[in-house]
Amino acid sequence: MKNNSSKQHWEEIYEVKDTTREVSWYQNNPKTSTDLILSTGVDKDGSIIDIGGGDSKLVDKLLGLSFKNIFVLDISARALQKAKNRLGEKAELITWVDKDVLDFDTNSRFDIWHDRAAFHFLTKEEDIARYVNIAEKLTKQNGHLIISTFSKNGPKKCSGLDITQYSENSIKKVFGKNFNHVRSFEEAHTTPFDTKQIFLWSIFKKSIKN
Secondary structure (H helix, E strand, C coil), rough: CCCCCHHHHHHHHHHHHHCCEEEEEECCCCHHHHHHHHHHHCCCCEEEEEECCCCHHHHHHHCCCCEEEEEEEEEEHHHHHHHHHHHHHHHHHHHEEECHHHHCCCCCCEEEEEECHHHHHCCHHHHHHHHHHHHHHHEEEEEEEEEEECCCCCCCCCCCCCCCCECCHHHHHHHHCEEEEEEEEEEECCCCCEEEEEEEEEEEEECCCC
């Protein structure tokens, strides 16, 4: 399932660009992600995974809040290395996963599955379905799925790649079989270039099956 062209694309992005100034998704303070994670009431020992986390500063925030079981997954080894370099010795407290999410499997199960960066790059139905199945398998019962995608009012491409835009109804159709929808809302993200991108944030809770 590994997409070598996709991996190469992201390795090149993280090699040549300053991710604090030259990529649209950069946030110095990932406040919405942090607030939504805290809103679930997850315990500080709870397991949290950031899908497509790269060198996002969300991991810094979670460490600062004393979370102890943090995973960061990214298809780009360079992105993960940038985060490790920034964190220094604290990087040893994190479980780093250099992998395409569509190839991801683990014995771990997560209280929080967070994705602000990866899901909307999936444009094929079979890849979207595979992602949903992986997220469902690896999220604990009563665990939360926090997904941010480009909304119908947002960009149609990112980093030169096609993306899938979502509305509240369409994201509910994708995840609604195995997760209960809690809420969705749109938010304008200001890029380092001072432009606006409209994201759709959605929170789901894993259904309990009899």
